[in-house]
Every structure is written in structure tokens, then in C-alpha cells.
Amino acid sequence: MELTREVTAEREYVMAEGLVLTREEAAKQLAGADAQKTLYLVAEVGGRVVGQAGFFRGEYTKNAHTGQLWIVVAREHRGLGVGRAMMERGIAWARSIGIRKLKLRVFATNQRAQNLYRSMGFVEEARLRGDVIIDGRVVDDVLMALWMDGQRGPPPGSKSANK
Numbered sequence: 001m002e003l004t005r006e007v008t009a010e011r012e013y014v015m016a017e018g019l020v021l022t023r024e025e026a027a028k029q030l031a032g033a034d035a036q037k038t039l040y041l042v043a044e045v046g047g048r049v050v051g052q053a054g055f056f057r058g059e060y061t062k063n064a065h066t067g068q069l070w071i072v073v074a075r076e077h078r079g080l081g082v083g084r085a086m087m088e089r090g091i092a093w094a095r096s097i098g099i100r101k102l103k104l105r106v107f108a109t110n111q112r113a114q115n116l117y118r119s120m121g122f123v124e125e126a127r128l129r130g131d132v133i134i135d136g137r138v139v140d141d142v143l144m145a146l147w148m149d150g151q152r153g154p155p156p157g158s159k160s161a162n163k
């Protein structure tokens, strides 16, 4: 809870403002989570939660081959490998349940997060221009994706219905 509160208070990095879930709501979500669809990760140092991440499989048949994620690390523990460790764990889980495409959204100003995602193979797929205004600064919201089979899109030879 505290970590979420701290990171949202920084305002720079995540869309949410203030506490995302109460302790009771979080406990309820965790208790009801389906292990085939959801992975929550917590990184602890000396009993303090310093990192959290969530990975979620698409909830419908049409997007069950995709997953999305969020991740936060406490300010004083950033740049130490906690984020990378959680991303590696989450990607391995996504692969193990057959997810073919992982996606996330990141503010264009958040270079550290983009560096991490790019280093793991994520590429920019789309950009919502000026979708966010942070304390008067107009910022793009960038959609990044990782295709598990190493392709930059659907597998070659797959039939596209797009016109």
C-alpha cells in the first residue's frame, strides 16, 4: 500500500493518483486471482516492500494471447536491478502460460522505464499524442509491446484481416 502511495505521489510515472486499492480491496483481489490469468510480484528488502508488479492475461477469448503489466519500484531502490528481476520473472510466467504478446503503457518522459523495457525487447507500437498532462507538461502515452516469438508483430504467414 505504502509503495503505491509513494509512487503515485511522485506524479511523474503512473496515471493513478493517490492510493490505488485499500488493503482490504488488495487482499480480496489477491484471494480471487486466477493463477492462469494473473501474476502479482512483490520485492522485499529487510521486510519492506520495495517493488511491486502485476501481469494480467487478456480476459476475453479474442485477446487471451496478450497480456499487460504494470511495475513500480521504491525511489531509493531504483537502478539496482529490482525492476529487471521482476520483469524477467513476469515475462517467464507469461511465456509459460502461452501469452504471445505482452504490452504496457509508459509516459514518453519516463526514459528509465523505457530503457528497461527496450532492453528486454519491447518496442513502441503506438503513441497517444498529448494523452497526459503532468503539472502543465503535455506528454505522449506510449504503447510498447513484446512479441514472445521474437517477431515485431504477428507471426509471419499469419493472415491479417486488417484493411
Ligand SMILES: CC(C)(COP(=O)(O)OP(=O)(O)OC[C@H]1O[C@@H](n2cnc3c(N)ncnc32)[C@H](O)[C@@H]1OP(=O)(O)O)[C@@H](O)C(=O)NCCC(=O)NCCS
Pocket (backbone or CB within 6 Å): 007, 013, 014, 071, 072, 073, 074, 077, 078, 079, 080, 081, 082, 083, 084, 085, 105, 106, 107, 110, 111, 112, 113, 115, 116, 119
Ligand atoms: C521503471 C522502474 C520500474 C525500473 O526499475 P529499476 O529497478 O529502477 O530498474 P533496474 O535497476 O532493474 O534497471 C533496469 C534498466 O533500466 C534502465 N535504467 C535504470 N536506471 C536508470 C536511470 N537512472 N536512467 C536511465 N535508465 C535507467 C537501464 O536500462 C537498466 O538496465 P541496466 O541495469 O542493464 O543498465 C523503476 O525505476 C520505477 O519504478 N520507476 C518509477 C515508477 C515507474 O516509472 N513505473 C513504470 C511506469 S510505466
